[in-house]
Amino acid sequence: MSNTAGPSSFASATASLPAVAEPFVQLYRAFWTLESIPASTLELCRLRQAQLHGSEVAWQHREVELPSLQREELRHWPQSNHFSDAERACLSLAEVHAMDAQAISDAQANAVKAHYGEVGLVALVQALGVFDTIVRLGLIWAVSSGEVA
DSSP states (O other): OOOSOOOSSHHHHTTTOHHHHHHHHHHHHHHTTOSSSOHHHHHHHHHHHHHHHTOHHHHHOOSSOOOHHHHHHGGGTTTOTTSOHHHHHHHHHHHHHHHHGGGOOHHHHHHHHHHHHHHHHHHHHHHHHHHHHHHHHHHHHTOSOOOOO
16 A cells, blocks of 8 residues: 555546546536526535545535534434425435435435426436545545545
């Protein structure tokens, strides 16, 4: 095993792959401006994936500011009164996605659609795939910053 530190960021880790990295970063950035699902909800889901995968770097990164109580209570979101029904639906789906995306149930998908429609569900699932990739690669590469670009 090497004692050298990993790359400083996702961007530096993928610098030698511009044909892949640049479109990937553009896709990541696009999620934060979608009208179909709030950026704050996506941030909750991104952070929950960071928790589930044990990524302190991804957890410390702040893509969107959230109320401090939501960050503090995220591990206990099912019991916490700091999350809306829409956020709970998305967090439920995000948890299953982080472990096995094929295990997402129709009930979980329908719960998200009840709040954000089919377009919101598709956006969430796509965002979760990208977030999951970034968290997992960050852990593999031992990046020291949660910055994607």
